[in-house]
Amino acid sequence: MxxxxxxxxxxxxxxxxxxxxxxxxxxxxxxxxxxxYLLFTLYPNILSAYYSLLEWNGLTAAKFVGLDNYIYLFKDHYVWRDLGHNLLLMITVPILTIIPSILLAYLLNVKGYRESAFYKVIYFLPNVLAIIVIALLWSFIYDGSNGLLNAILKVFGIDNNEFYWLGDKRTAIWALLPPLIWGGVGFYVIIFMNAMKSIPSSLYESAILDGASHMTRLWKITIPLINPIVRISTLFLVLGVFKGFEIMLIMTNGGPAGSTEVIGLYMFNMAFGKDSHSYGYASAIGMFLFVILIILKLIIDRLSPKDQIEF
Structure with a gap:
């Protein structure tokens, strides 16, 4: 015992x-x-929430102003103008990135070209480049005097008198779309190709026997089966475009006349710009942007289909 x-x-x-x-x-x-996470994410966010209640330029003594920065924010027409630019990019960039990425991934995956590995490297190449390299490259392309775009137009008989695409309010915001899309398509082509490879080939073979076209197979088989990957990719793109401003900062710095300024760039210039060092107001804009990103995430989750088709 x-x-x-x-x-x-x-x-x-x-x-x-x-x-x-x-x-x-x-x-x-x-x-x-x-x-x-605590040191580099949570702690800075808590500090930002505290700074948003201050009037402080980072040098002199801070003054507690409560919600004054937020009250001024909602009256600031620059904030709403820049949010409009964010909304435009948020709608166009994900659509013009996801759709070509799915089509290219489908062609490379289903067709089974011998050169598929080479194409993957070519498509992924922009993601290897630093953002500043991409921005400078496209700035040279849009240059009025020696830019590649104007040279190509002249070959087709279109002489636009050395038009500088980034220097006109009518074209500047649209000229930012190609570098934003070009820098993202290759990455998502790789993501979607890997997702498509997990789909059993027997599904496509059955569809071919039933006489389904490529578009039918893409729409009825491929997209439904990789829908979770598409949803997450769209979420990352929307949130990334909404909070990103690096390309705008390098290519235009928000000009001309604020036509390419987005909310993230406005916040950056308020905190670190030559004419302004308002850390308190910039922190209030940052908290406002944080709330918008959470709302966008919830909306995307709400609207996206949750049903996952199994095979």
């Missing part, structure tokens, strides 16, 4: 040690990620 009790005690102690060792391993494995 005593031996049985001793054996149970040893077994319980052994299980307890294994449980403790498991939790120690989990804590040690996850602590770097959580510490990084």
């Amino acid at each position: 005593a031996k049985a009790q001793y054996g149970n005690t040893v077994k319980t102690t052994s299980l307890s040690k294994k449980k403790v060792q498991k939790w120690v391993f989990v804590i040690l494995a996850l602590s770097p990620s959580y510490l990084g």
